[in-house]
Amino acid sequence: xxxxxxxxxxxxxxxxxxxxxxxxxxxxxxxxxxxxxxxxxxxxxxxxxxxxxxxxxxxxxxxxxxxxxxxxxxxxxxxxxxxxxxxxxxxxxxxxxxxxxxxxxxxxxxxxxxxxxxxxxxxxxxxxxxxxxxxxxxxxxxxxxxxxxxxxxxxxxxxxxxxxxxxxxxxxxxxxxxxxxxxxxxxxxxxxxxxxxxxxxxxxxxxxxxxxxxxxxxxxxxxxxxxxxxxxxxxxxxxxxxxxxxx
Amino acid sequence: xxxxxxxxxxxxxxxxxxxxxxxxxxxxxxxxxxxxxxxxxxxxxxxxxxxxxxxxxxxxxxxxxxxxxxxxxxxxxxxxxxxxxxxxxxxxxxxxxxxxxxxxxxxxxxxxxxxxxxxxxxxxxxxxxxxxxxxxxxxxxxxxxxxxxxxxxxxxxxxxxxxxxxxxxxxxxxxxxxxxxxxxxxxxxxxxxxxxxxxxxxxxxxxxxxxxxxxxxxxxxxxxxxxxxxxxxxxxxxxxxxxxxxxxx
Numbered sequence: 001x002x003x004x005x006x007x008x009x010x011x012x013x014x015x016x017x018x019x020x021x022x023x024x025x026x027x028x029x030x031x032x033x034x035x036x037x038x039x040x041x042x043x044x045x046x047x048x049x050x051x052x053x054x055x056x057x058x059x060x061x062x063x064x065x066x067x068x069x070x071x072x073x074x075x076x077x078x079x080x081x082x083x084x085x086x087x088x089x090x091x092x093x094x095x096x097x098x099x100x101x102x103x104x105x106x107x108x109x110x111x112x113x114x115x116x117x118x119x120x121x122x123x124x125x126x127x128x129x130x131x132x133x134x135x136x137x138x139x140x141x142x143x144x145x146x147x148x149x150x151x152x153x154x155x156x157x158x159x160x161x162x163x164x165x166x167x168x169x170x171x172x173x174x175x176x177x178x179x180x181x182x183x184x185x186x187x188x189x190x191x192x193x194x195x196x197x198x199x200x201x202x203x204x205x206x207x208x209x210x211x212x213x214x215x216x217x218x219x220x221x222x223x224x225x226x227x228x229x230x231x232x233x234x235x236x237x238x239x240x241x242x243x244x245x246x247x
Numbered sequence: 248x249x250x251x252x253x254x255x256x257x258x259x260x261x262x263x264x265x266x267x268x269x270x271x272x273x274x275x276x277x278x279x280x281x282x283x284x285x286x287x288x289x290x291x292x293x294x295x296x297x298x299x300x301x302x303x304x305x306x307x308x309x310x311x312x313x314x315x316x317x318x319x320x321x322x323x324x325x326x327x328x329x330x331x332x333x334x335x336x337x338x339x340x341x342x343x344x345x346x347x348x349x350x351x352x353x354x355x356x357x358x359x360x361x362x363x364x365x366x367x368x369x370x371x372x373x374x375x376x377x378x379x380x381x382x383x384x385x386x387x388x389x390x391x392x393x394x395x396x397x398x399x400x401x402x403x404x405x406x407x408x409x410x411x412x413x414x415x416x417x418x419x420x421x422x423x424x425x426x427x428x429x430x431x432x433x434x435x436x437x438x439x440x441x442x443x444x445x446x447x448x449x450x451x452x453x454x455x456x457x458x459x460x461x462x463x464x465x466x467x468x469x470x471x472x473x474x475x476x477x478x479x480x481x482x483x484x485x486x487x488x489x490x491x492x493x494x495x496x
Binding site for chain 2: 003007010014015090093097098099101102130244
């Protein structure tokens, strides 16, 4: 499993793709970060007059994490598309399957490799947030809740993308499919934004992330993410296994 | 020649159908220790399907496979550890260097990390890759890629090596080199070579098994054929001719 994860990371960082994604993510984060910081500094004089004013974490860090979620959403298809589809296309999937490792080792290795890369993106956001310590205090509880939420969200995206990649032998098709589904999930969240209840909202990934974003760690949200991730990993394993059986 | 009583591979009654189409029906494969078995057949005869079943890439619809006495279906990981496989298209990552790729192959096959440098050294020497360790696989010529493919199959020192058309698309010199390599490997391990190049079988194999339309149509020792003055080509044509027209379906 670790051998597969290590190989994934090696190949990822060999290609310009990883660096381009990291660089662009950093540009977007820095831009938004400065914009939020600017706004905060402008309204700060008025905020002081309120009895219980929102702090920097609430007004800069939390919105930044929302942006980070969207960046991850768009970056995921680029990174997950090739996971299995490319192995299949280059006939290297045979190589992995002939090796004395189980299908679940392959799938988990791929997932782990991608998660390590996602952690690098998340680290960029965290580094920006922590830089606020220079000029003030941070609410570390809220920050941790955001980090946990974003990690879970990234893992869900990765699981979904991995499964879609298992279905296809064309990385581009897998990428388009993943992007479509993720955008669909996002749109679902926007459509149902007014009504806080209802089944559709319960299914939306970003709605569950919103609670983490506010600093609320609800066991219902945790369960939702855990189930989402496990289901797609199991589906991926099953899919690759059934290929051996039915082809 | 079979030099030992125990067998490296025993597959009995292998069947495989893809939907209604029967690709392989009731094939037995036996491979003795230190034996090189030539697996022959016209295109579309089911050679690759059998190879994929023997390496655990495809589950047989019926039949049993034992590698070194271990059931491939019940204990896949143990059985696969004794196998080295080079598929029809060498499974290579173009982005990696030869050393990186072989190190990954070694780790994937559970080679102890302290033994990896030794395994790497042995496999690269054996396949004539000594000076190419730092080259990207994507920049290698077809012949060298094939060597990397073979190096990958022997990196974990398996008892059984399965090579699917290892000389396809190579120039005559490279073909000769690869054949020499196969002969060398065959002196200490068991090898199955699938091919449809008949002289290749005569020069590297101890025994030949010809399949056609998913069935075994001939099996015999090369030495015996030579004794009787029959060429492999004659046998091949005789046993596959009568249904040539259907062979590609």
